[in-house]
Amino acid sequence: MSQEAQSPMTLLYTEVEEELRAAVRGLLSGRSSPSEVLAHVESAASDGAVPYDLEVWKALGRDIGAAGLLIPEDLGGAGATAREAAVVLEELGRAVAPVPYLSSAVLATRALLGAEDEAARDLLGRLASGEVTAALAVSFAASPYTPPLSAVTLGADGALTGRVTGVIGAEVADVLIVPVAVEGSGSALYAVDASEARIKTVASLDLTRPIATVSFSGAQGRPVGSAAGVGDALLLAAGLLASEQLGVAEWCLTTTVAYVKERKQFARPVGSFQAIKHRLADLWLEIVGARAAARNAAALLGAGEDAHVAVAVAQAHCGVAAVHAAEECVQLHGGIGMTWEHPAHLYLKRAKADEIALGTPGDHREALALMADLPGPVN
Amino acid sequence: MGWDEAAVDERAQAFLAEHDPAKMERLDFLRARFDAGLAWVHFPEGLGGLGAARGLQAVVERRFRGTPDNNPGLITIGLGMAAPTILAFGTDEQRQRFLRPLWTGEEVWCQLFSEPGAGSDLATLATRAVREGDEWVVDGQKVWTSGAHHSRWAILVARTDPDVPKHRGLSYFVCDMEAPGVEVRPLRQITGEAEFNEVFLTGVRLPDSLRLGEVGDGWRVAQTTLMNERVAIGGTPTRRTMIGLLSETWRERPELRTHALHQRLLKLWVDAEVMRLTATRLREQLAAGHPGPEGSGMKLAFARLNQELTGLEVELLREDGLAYDDWAFRRSDSVDFLGRGSGYRYLRAKGNSIEGGTSEILRNIIAERVLGLPSEPRVDKDVAWKDLPR
Numbered sequence: 182m183s184q185e186a187q188s189p190m191t192l193l194y195t196e197v198e199e200e201l202r203a204a205v206r207g208l209l210s211g212r213s214s215p216s217e218v219l220a221h222v223e224s225a226a227s228d229g230a231v232p233y234d235l236e237v238w239k240a241l242g243r244d245i246g247a248a249g250l251l252i253p254e255d256l257g258g259a260g261a262t263a264r265e266a267a268v269v270l271e272e273l274g275r276a277v278a279p280v281p282y283l284s285s286a287v288l289a290t291r292a293l294l295g296a297e298d299e300a301a302r303d304l305l306g307r308l309a310s311g312e313v314t315a316a317l318a319v320s321f322a323a324s325p326y327t328p329p330l331s332a333v334t335l336g337a338d339g340a341l342t343g344r345v346t347g348v349i350g351a352e353v354a355d356v357l358i359v360p361v362a363v364e365g366s367g368s369a370l371y372a373v374d375a376s377e378a379r380i381k382t383v384a385s386l387d388l389t390r391p392i393a394t395v396s397f398s399g400a401q402g403r404p405v406g407s408a409a410g411v412g413d414a415l416l417l418a419a420g421l422l423a424s425e426q427l428g429v430a431e432w433c434l435t436t437t438v439a440y441v442k443e444r445k446q447f448a449r450p451v452g453s454f455q456a457i458k459h460r461l462a463d464l465w466l467e468i469v470g471a472r473a474a475a476r477n478a479a480a481l482l483g484a485g486e487d488a489h490v491a492v493a494v495a496q497a498h499c500g501v502a503a504v505h506a507a508e509e510c511v512q513l514h515g516g517i518g519m520t521w522e523h524p525a526h527l528y529l530k531r532a533k534a535d536e537i538a539l540g541t542p543g544d545h546r547e548a549l550a551l552m553a554d555l556p557g558p559v560n
Numbered sequence: 561m562g563w564d565e566a567a568v569d570e571r572a573q574a575f576l577a578e579h580d581p582a583k584m585e586r587l588d589f590l591r592a593r594f595d596a597g598l599a600w601v602h603f604p605e606g607l608g609g610l611g612a613a614r615g616l617q618a619v620v621e622r623r624f625r626g627t628p629d630n631n632p633g634l635i636t637i638g639l640g641m642a643a644p645t646i647l648a649f650g651t652d653e654q655r656q657r658f659l660r661p662l663w664t665g666e667e668v669w670c671q672l673f674s675e676p677g678a679g680s681d682l683a684t685l686a687t688r689a690v691r692e693g694d695e696w697v698v699d700g701q702k703v704w705t706s707g708a709h710h711s712r713w714a715i716l717v718a719r720t721d722p723d724v725p726k727h728r729g730l731s732y733f734v735c736d737m738e739a740p741g742v743e744v745r746p747l748r749q750i751t752g753e754a755e756f757n758e759v760f761l762t763g764v765r766l767p768d769s770l771r772l773g774e775v776g777d778g779w780r781v782a783q784t785t786l787m788n789e790r791v792a793i794g795g796t797p798t799r800r801t802m803i804g805l806l807s808e809t810w811r812e813r814p815e816l817r818t819h820a821l822h823q824r825l826l827k828l829w830v831d832a833e834v835m836r837l838t839a840t841r842l843r844e845q846l847a848a849g850h851p852g853p854e855g856s857g858m859k860l861a862f863a864r865l866n867q868e869l870t871g872l873e874v875e876l877l878r879e880d881g882l883a884y885d886d887w888a889f890r891r892s893d894s895v896d897f898l899g900r901g902s903g904y905r906y907l908r909a910k911g912n913s914i915e916g917g918t919s920e921i922l923r924n925i926i927a928e929r930v931l932g933l934p935s936e937p938r939v940d941k942d943v944a945w946k947d948l949p950r
Contacts, residue, residue, distance in 0.1 A: 192841040193848065270922040438931050453934040455920075458927030465926055466857040473837035494837075497830045545824040553829055555810055 187485045189264070192476040199266045203426045204245050205272040213237050213278045215432075215524035221279065222395045222527070227377040231352040231382060232389055240271075240278040242311025248286045249309030250488075251294070256302055257368060258309035262483030263417060267424035267475065274428025274503075277527045281314055283418060283425065284350025289358045292398055295410015296370045304356065304372055316354035316396050318373075320347030324540030325415040325492070326548045331360040331368055331408070333397055337363035340399040341371060351380045351393045359397070360408040361555035370411070387534035401439045410436045416492055419539035423475035423495035426433055429532050429559055430468050430499075430506035436525070437461065444515075457513065471495075471502040490552050493545040500536040500545075507532040563601070563612035565619055571610070572598055572623035586628040590664040597622070599663045603647060604945045607659050615847030630665040633894035636663045638669035642715050644788045649732070649773040649781050658713070658734070670711035672702040672735055672759055673782065677950065680921045682717075683779055684940070684948065685728045687761060689733065691716035696720075696733065696771070698741075698764040703916070708757040709745045709891060711737045717778050719841060722946040729780030729945055734770040740764075751907045752887035755895065773949065786917065802905070803832035805898055809876065816876050824872055828865065835861050856930065860922045863912035870906040877902055 192204070213221075213234060225232040243249035250266050252258020259265075266287060273282055290308055293301045293315070307313040323329050333343030341361060351357060359371045359377055377400035385391035438461060441452030450459055479497035481488035507529040511518035518525050536542065550557060581589050593599060594608040601616050603609025625714070632639065640686025661667040678685035680925045698718055708714070714735040721729035735742070741764040746754035762868050773781040795848045810817065810825060840862065874881040885901030897905060913919040927933045940948055 191844060192837065193844050420757040421879035438933065442933060449937065450934050452927075453936055455924065455936060458931075458933050459920070459923040461931055461933065462857075462860075462926035465931060466861055469857055470838050470852050470861070473841040474834050476841065477837050490833075494830050494833045497827075498834045546823075546830060549829060550822070550826055553807070555807060555825060556814075556817075557820075557822045557827060558819055559814050 187378050189262075190480050192473055192480065194268065194476075198265060200246070201265055202268045202272055205247065205269055206275075208237065208240055209272060209276040209278055212240070213276050215277065215527065216310060218277055218279060218389060219522075219524050219527060232279045233250065233281060233350075233353045233393065234279050235353060238280060238282070238314070239311060240384040240437045241282065242254075247282065248311045251286065252305050256309060257306040263421060264479045264483040267421050267483075270425040271428035271431075271475075274425035274433045274531070277389045277429070277432075277524075281316065281350035281353050283390075283422070284316045285314045285354065287418050287421055288317040288319070288350075288414050289354075291414035292317050292358050292360075292370060292408070292410045293405065295413055296406030296408070298404070300372065300407035300479070301370070301405040304405065307516070313355045314350075314353055315356045315372075316348060316350040316356050317411070318345045318348055318357050318359040319411060319415070320345065321349045321392060321452075321509050321534075321538045322347050323415060325412060325419050325545045326540065326544060328412050328415055331362040333359050333361045333371075335361050335363050335369075335371075337402075338399075341373060341397040341402050342399060342488050344394060344396045344482070346383075346394050347392045348395050349390055349392055351375070351378075351395050352382055352391075356404075357395060359402065359403070360411050368408040370405050370408040372405050373397065373400050373402040377401055383536035385534070387529055387530045390534065405508035416537060417482055419480040419496050419545075420492035422486060422535060422539055423471070423478050423492075423499035426499040426503035426532065426535050427468070427471045427475045429528050429535070430471055430503045431465075433503075433525070433528050433532075434461070434464055434468055437513045440514055451513075460509060460513070462521035464506055467498075467502045467505060471499045474498045490549065493548045493552065496540060497545040498529070500542045504529075504531040504536050544549070563610050563616060565616060567584070568601060568610065568612055568616045568619045569623065571596070572620050576623060576627070576858070578648075581627045583893075587664060587666065589628055590630055591660065593624070594663050596662050599683065600643075603643075603659075607655055608663050613849070615843070630663060632709075634707070635662070635665050635668055637671050637715075638667070640671040641671055641785045641788050642713070644780060645715060645732075645772065645785045646734075648784050653769070654734070654772065662713075667708055667712040668707060670705050670714045670737070672705060672708075672714045672716040672761075673785075674704045675701060676703055680918055682782070683730065684945070684950075685717060685719060685730070686720045687716075688722075689720050689731060689766075691720070692765075694768050696766045696768065697713050698733075698735070698761045698766060700761050702759040702761065703747070705744075705759045706756045707893065708737065708759050709746070714759075715772075717782050717912045719945065720775055720778070724776075724946050725942055726940060726945040726948065727779045728776060728781070729935075731775050732772045732778040732781040733766055734772060735764070735766060737768065739764050739766065746889075746891055748889050750910065751904050753890055753892045755892050758943070800898055801832070802866055802898070803829060806869055806873050806876075809873065813876075816878060821872065821876055824868075828869055828872065831865050832869070835865055856922060856926055857933060859916065859925070860913075863919055866909045866912050870902070870909040873902045874906045885923050 219236055222232045246259050247269050249258035250261040254260035293305050332345055333341050354375050357373045359373050361369050361371045363369050379396040380393050382391050384391045441457055442450050444451050474495040478491040481491045510525045511529055514525055517523050575598055580594050597605055597610040598620050599608030601610045601612040602614040602927040604611050610905040643662055675685050689698045714737055716733045716735040717730055719729050741762040743760040745758045747756050747758050748754050880903055886901040928935055
């Protein structure tokens with residue numbers, strides 16, 4: 182009996198992907214459990230530092246090679262696809278791990294892959310080895326359908342000036358990848374050493390992935406090629422964010438199910454009441470759909486096929502599903518769910534921020550109106 | 561032998577080379593197809609199958625496209641519910657007797673499970689079967705029986721022991737629908753038509769050879785039937801879809817569009833696409849030999865989506881939505897869902913969350929069997945059926 186060949190389009194997880202998942206989960210369970218994440222966030226806050234766990238990030242890059250998954254082998258990366266990156270993000274979402282994976286290994290990496298200059302290739306090699314961490318100087322609230330115009334301009338002296346808000350991962354980046362408006366020739370991508378910029382973290386809704394304002398005033402940068410990859414980076418990141426949202430939702434469901442089995446009121450586990458069971462059954466079903474949609478987006482992105490519809494569907498569904506899961510998690514934990522001590526709030530904050538990130542569910546549905554030929558009212 | 565895609569395809573081609581449907585009687589063609597093991601490839605050899613993986617059926621269906629079919633719309637209960645149960649619990653004799661005419665459509669099957677007093681709580685059913693020598697005498701009333709009026713056989717669950725708790729006193733039978741004492745009356749539903757019936761059983765005598773499984777083991781046998789019913793209701797991929805129909809209307813009638821409806825349509829379009837992907841993933845899991853618990857969710861998702869889509873369609877159509885195509889009280893053998901008017905679709909879809917296990921019961925099943933949540937306290941668990949309050 183021949184086994185079903187695993188095509189690159191399968192919605193299931195391949196053996197290689199399951200091995201990668203096990204490696205990432207093993208790393209995180211040893212060093213980045215939700216309570217450790219919370220402790221880390223708190224100690225960082227009291228030191229005025231950023232919440233990123235650079236030990237875990239280094240291990241992820243060095244031991245597992247996750248930083249270079251999307252980078253071709255001839256540039257020193259793993260030459261893997263969006264499918265594998267999606268599995269990493271599922272696990273990072275499940276742990277609300279404070280690592281700059283999405284900002285460096287997805288957003289900045291994909292923008293550089295479209296830049297094509299030798300300088301970009303050199304930088305990609307250093308990103309792949311985990312030696313360098315980068316951040317894309319574009320707002321996390323930008324949508325792939327209306328990429329923002331660059332707020333950074335190139336002066337006659339070759340120096341960069343401007344201010345970008347809502348940037349993730351800048352605080353721990355060695356280098357910033359900046360789309361720059363260039364008079365006459367549209368835009369170009371620049372690499373700017375973080376020391377050349379002023380990076381100010383904003384008190385953020387998401388404690389484990391804060392946003393920052395990045396300002397340049399006469400900063401020295403190196404042109405690395407075309408900024409054409411920025412739109413693709415936003416699309417790829419939106420598609421992969423669905424997998425992070427899936428991971429967030431799964432943790433919330435699993436944790437809530439475990440809690441309602443244990444918690445007793447009226448002399449029975451609260452999870453034996455139909456009012457609770459039905460809500461959790463509906464949530465489970467929503468997450469089953471999220472997995473199919475996220476896998477589909479990752480498969481199409483990974484195969485280099487047109488993934489616009491798949492990404493929009495995945496984002497429209499998974500963004501809502503993760504928020505719903507986190508809200509149910511807080512509600513069904515009762516008073517405990519409202520406490521700072523319980524990690525549920527880390528997931529709620531991540532889920533709500535993710536819902537806005539890279540296009541809201543409404544933005545993605547609106548994009549589908551065009552793509553699925555379902556136009557709005559004539560007037 | 562092990563069957564792979566190429567081997568199954570080759571067998572299908574070889575069969576078609578020897579059997580030209582244009583030169584054969586329809587029934588002869590179907591019988592020959594069954595005997596060649598190309599009816600349902602996952603069934604054992606000699607019973608219409610090859611003992612191959614279920615996913616390989618698609619290979620056969622591709623080859624047989626355009627050849628005479630067994631009228632699947634009319635025999636869904638036989639195919640989806642009776643056949644897997646007979647396969648799992650029938651004696652060799654029963655399998656040989658029933659499966660071939662069931663598959664060819666010569667004998668139509670219906671299901672005698674639900675009763676006026678036993679719906680979601682099926683195990684509390686009251687139809688009695690009393691043993692008299694080599695026969696069982698059956699008395700009771702069944703309801704929601706689709707296709708009873710042209711069925712040759714029925715699958716029947718009846719109470720054979722009222723003195724034990726409800727789940728333990730049931731037995732499972734094949735009921736001869738032509739036996740004296742079987743009376744079928746159509747039951748009109750909210751759409752105006754009658755898809756199903758009430759069936760009155762009065763002193764119906766069934767030989768013991770029509771019993772499926774052990775006496776008292778009827779509940780376990782019925783579980784096999786019901787799991788297959790939910791797969792059949794929830795998992796059927798159809799080419800033309802409700803979202804497709806609604807989208808066509810939306811494109812063709814720009815004057816009906818509003819912003820509020822547009823938002824709902826887009827949301828439902830996403831929901832439909834997510835459900836399609838979920839079903840695709842589920843089929844991949846089945847084909848790979850790893851059936852997941854996702855199957856139990858598909859019917860629930862389908863019911864909700866279909867109800868929302870049909871509700872939106874009526875609203876979108878405005879004045880046309882005020883009209884109804886046909887209230888005539890007539891028997892309908894199969895549901896022409898997309899062929900009828902929007903009002904019919906809206907009303908018929910209400911049944912999607914009731915038939916074959918209500919959405920509430922399905923949520924219980926997901927919560928208890930998939931998520932492992934505890935069941936509600938059962939007051940009737942250890943009480944003899946005859947002593948239950950009613």
